[in-house]
Amino acid sequence: MKHCSKTNAALAAALLCVIASAPSVARDITVQGAHGRTLTITDSSRTVSIGGAITEIMVALGVGSKLVGIDSTSTFPPDAVKGKANVGYLRQLSAEGVIGLRPTLIVAMDSAGPKQAVQAFEAAQIPLLQVPEDFSEKGLLDKIALIGRAMDAEPAASCLARAVAQDFDYLRQLRSKVTKPVRVMFVMSLVNGQAMAAGNNTAANEIIALSGGVNAITDYDGYKTINNEAIVAAKPDVVLTIKRDKDSFESAAFFAHPAFALTPAGANKAFISMDGLYLLGFGPRTPTAAREVATKLYPQLAAPSVPSHALRAEQECRP
Structure with a gap:
């Protein structure tokens, strides 16, 4: 049976770890x-x-x-x-x-x-x-x-879910300190000068909310291409995007774009780019990704590194 770390864990969590190690x-x-x-x-x-x-x-x-x-x-x-x-x-x-x-x-x-x-x-x-x-x-x-x-693998799943829930609890505590939410526009891609931005009912919309921000785009669902007038009207304070090999929206394109230049995000060069699966995948690392976005949106929330319960659980919960 694999040894399960009890570092900073309650007795109940340690017992659950042992149960999760039992063969199925x-x-x-x-x-x-x-x-x-x-x-x-x-x-x-x-x-x-x-x-x-x-x-x-x-x-x-x-x-x-x-x-x-x-x-x-x-x-x-x-x-x-x-x-x-x-x-x-x-x-x-x-x-x-x-x-x-x-x-x-x-x-x-x-x-x-x-x-x-x-x-x-x-x-x-x-x-x-x-x-x-x-x-x-x-x-x-x-x-x-x-x-x-x-x-x-239900015992291991219960162990992992508990750890992820703890990460969400910490994120809520962090989010409660936000007094003035910033407007965030998530841009999936920028092709021929046209931005594809996230509206309601998207992973991007939810990660913005989890991070304590508000989506600058609220008049449609899903991901749609928007024109320059819509970009300016949205008045994003920050632009958020993902890193990928193809059709990436890079900071240089953002800084050079005439419409983004007229937004608060452009004026302050407020541009955040993160790994796509980490940011939008909604897997065990999601609370940690949202916490990272939150500290970028609100630097005053940055605190000494807090370990991810989910990442620790990936070792403790496995059979």
Whole structure:
């Protein structure tokens, strides 16, 4: 049995860690995924994970060895995903590539596609668990619980969820100190001078709220391209974006853009760029990512480094 660290942990957490280390017995497991669909899982020994947060949670639960394939958004932890078969982008999956891995289970975000690929999985009679897209604290904790049950790792999932909840508690304490919320515009990309910005019901909108900011764009849902007039009218104090290999929105383009130059963000060169999965993935590191954004939005909140309970739990909770 793996030794579980008790550093700064309550006795209850230590006991839970020990329980999580107990070996599990193979059994049929019934779960309810997106849209209320019920699935009975008989074998998870060859699992394909489609969604960076799903993969991250599985590794944190100690079941990464069951993964025979991942999608291209599954980039963390790097050592755990290195060498795994890649079945393509979350929404542009290769059905043949997935089926060719002979999976006994596919666990995918509900947004995975295209539709034809999902239909091919069903035609091949491969059990498919679709995980609901819910960009919220509860949604993340429910995601951990669902994946834990599906992978027969419920004690470890309870341990991890408890740690993530502690990180959310600390984030709430930090957020309560914000007296004047700043206006944040999340820009997904800047193509031909046109910005694609996040509105309501997006992961970006929620991460802004968790960080103590307010979304500068509130008149539409999802991600849409906006014109220069809309950028100026939004009056963002800060522009937030993600780092990626293709179509990245870099600081130089932001500083040179005529519309952003007329905003408070442009005047103050307030530009934040972070790793996409870390910032928007809604996995175990989400409270820590939101805390990092908060301290960038409000430098006065910066405090001595507070360790992430979730990252520590990834070692303590694994069997």
